[in-house]
Amino acid sequence: MKNIVVDVLLALGVTVQVLACIGVLVMRDAYQRLHYAAAATTLGPVAIAAAIVVREALAETGLEAILTAAVLLAGGAVLTHATGRAARIREDDGLVIRPGEIEARR
């Protein structure tokens, strides 16, 4: 039973990561790519860390896996914000949204 849970979590994590990478490739601009890059820091690392913890319990590797997933989870939000901000400033030299700009992007 434990092996099945580990395999399911591992498959889930790897699938999410690979789909996120494909999403980064197929999206048309940086803002859309950011959605997939952010997804790659959430569910995939947590699922893989959970698989390791189920297998190893809280041994050394299990603790390091939890810490790695936590750092990626917390850092992913920061990275996404910083990169989106950089994209916006490079594009328009500011962060103010002009009237009608959102509608024009759709």
Added chain:
Amino acid sequence: MSAWFIASLALLIGMVPLLIVLERTDTVSRLIALETLTVMTALVLLTLAEAFGRSFYAMLALILALTSVVGSPVYARFLERYL
């Protein structure tokens, strides 16, 4: 060949789309691909730690995650103003 080793290989193959993004797109998209590559590399190290039974690889994954969280915002900041 264990499930962990297969997972490592799948994650490595999953990096190929990111390498294409690095090669073909604009500067900010390249930074996004680089950040995602770092996450993928950390996960490859985690799965390899289980595949080979070496916890040292998991420590490398943790260090890589920590340095990427510090380093990537610096790249983003430079992209805002200077590059």
